[in-house]
Amino acid sequence: MLDVFKGELFIHPAALDYSGNTCSHACAYCFASLRSADRRFSIAKLGKLCLGRSTSGALGDALFNLGYPVCVSNRSDPFCKANGDNTRAVLELLDLVPNGVFFQTKGVSDPSAWRALDAFRKKNVVMYITISSTSPEISRRIEPGAPDPADRIELARYAKSRGWEVIIGINPCVGQWMPEEDLISLEDTLLESGIDRYLVMPLSLNSRDATTMSGARREMLEADGVLDETIRHDGQFYHWVRQYRRMNRRGLHAYSVCGPLPCHMDDLACAKLGKHMNSVQHFTDYAWDEHARSGKTLFTFPDFLRVMTDGNPEMAAFSHPDMYKYILCINRAVWKAGGLAKTARTFPDVYRVLWNSPSMVHSPCNLWCFTRLVDGSGRPVRDERGDMQLVFLGGGPIASRDRKAAMTAEDLREKGVILKW
Numbered sequence: 020m021l022d023v024f025k026g027e028l029f030i031h032p033a034a035l036d037y038s039g040n041t042c043s044h045a046c047a048y049c050f051a052s053l054r055s056a057d058r059r060f061s062i063a064k065l066g067k068l069c070l071g072r073s074t075s076g077a078l079g080d081a082l083f084n085l086g087y088p089v090c091v092s093n094r095s096d097p098f099c100k101a102n103g104d105n106t107r108a109v110l111e112l113l114d115l116v117p118n119g120v121f122f123q124t125k126g127v128s129d130p131s132a133w134r135a136l137d138a139f140r141k142k143n144v145v146m147y148i149t150i151s152s153t154s155p156e157i158s159r160r161i162e163p164g165a166p167d168p169a170d171r172i173e174l175a176r177y178a179k180s181r182g183w184e185v186i187i188g189i190n191p192c193v194g195q196w197m198p199e200e201d202l203i204s205l206e207d208t209l210l211e212s213g214i215d216r217y218l219v220m221p222l223s224l225n226s227r228d229a230t231t232m233s234g235a236r237r238e239m240l241e242a243d244g245v246l247d248e249t250i251r252h253d254g255q256f257y258h259w260v261r262q263y264r265r266m267n268r269r270g271l272h273a274y275s276v277c278g279p280l281p282c283h284m285d286d287l288a289c290a291k292l293g294k295h296m297n298s299v300q301h302f303t304d305y306a307w308d309e310h311a312r313s314g315k316t317l318f319t320f321p322d323f324l325r326v327m328t329d330g331n332p333e334m335a336a337f338s339h340p341d342m343y344k345y346i347l348c349i350n351r352a353v354w355k356a357g358g359l360a361k362t363a364r365t366f367p368d369v370y371r372v373l374w375n376s377p378s379m380v381h382s383p384c385n386l387w388c389f390t391r392l393v394d395g396s397g398r399p400v401r402d403e404r405g406d407m408q409l410v411f412l413g414g415g416p417i418a419s420r421d422r423k424a425a426m427t428a429e430d431l432r433e434k435g436v437i438l439k440w
């Protein structure tokens with residue numbers, strides 16, 4: 020299906036996501052809702068859209084018509100066995116429109132998929148390839164349906180030779196699967212082909228995931244103690260942060276989304292895609308830069324709105340009756356509470372709900388570099404429009420349980436933080 024990119028709120032430069040009906044890679048760490056009934060893909064519908072004959076008025080179609088890029092795919096692998104035929108048709112259609120394409124894949128092994136890429140003429144393309152381990156044995160255990168690491172490196176070289184942006188996803192970055200020495204060796208290999216961009220992310224697992232996952236997946240994750248270490252300890256957290264800091268010190272371009280450090284998201288892929296959606300990480304980057312430039316510590320909703328709509332004036336003006344679905348599909352409780360969450364019609368409406376909702380994972384108030392400003396009773400100190408205010412604290416590899424969720428102006432003064440607009 021082609022729909023708005025809403026599985027994770029505002030973390031990606033693509034505004035839209037084409038995902039296949041399922042995915043046959045069967046990765047141990049997958050949390051894509053592969054059996055969801057709303058995933059059915061219609062080539063006829065996409066054809067109408069690409070030929071300018073769609074009259075549906077759906078939210079995703081409207082953003083597509085504005086020229087925003089498409090992620091192929093965020094909730095499946097476009098080149099896995101189950102999706103190959105559909106993906107070939109999708110690429111032919113996407114070649115007819117100016118929208119950028121952000122591939123997300125674990126590689127290509129099927130000759131017909133290679134031919135489809137050869138025939139794809141588009142230039143505003145990003146090829147993001149996940150390599151979680153360079154060991155074929157480990158890769159076959161944790162991603163049993165996916166191509167071997169060598170096939171993924173071959174695809175990276177091919178994409179580079181086509182002039183596309185190439186990003187290697189060390190995602191998830193797990194010490195047992197990708198020890199530091201293996202990662203350094205991968206970096207050396209890729210550097211020979213001029214590939215130096217990485218997205219490094221932690222394994223995303225919590226204790227609830229651990230209780231609901233299938234026995235087979237649990238077995239895959241329990242090997243080497245990965246499950247236990249991720250849920251009960253911070254071992255994986257430090258491995259992830261250590262690696263992307265080391266890579267940046269080495270002169271590579273390593274990024275992480277919603278991590279403790281700035282990563283200049285615009286450099287990552289946005290320039291190649293042309294028109295793109297700003298992400299919450301853009302706001303993190305802005306806060307670091309602005310704090311370094313002027314000493315600003317107090318950040319408000321107008322700051323966030325300005326960053327999120329920067330370069331996209333039509334996005335600030337865009338209105339659609341289904342806009343509330345961004346909130347509904349991410350956090351039903353926030354949507355149920357009513358107010359703006361239920362009536363949102365514009366992106367600024369959704370951004371405002373996100374800004375003021377600590378229970379939404381990607382709310383700026385949950386970013387590592389901020390704390391919420393509260394009064395002596397623990398209530399948020401709000402501005403004249405009723406929006407929360409955030410105080411910049413900087414970053415550092417500090418485990419979430421050691422960070423306070425909110426602080427008073429007195430707490431902050433004691434720590435040497437002066438509020439500055």
Ligand code: SF4
Nearest residue numbers: 042045046049094095
């Ligand atoms: S490739 Fe992605 S969608 Fe497919 S099983 Fe692996 S993690 Fe899930």
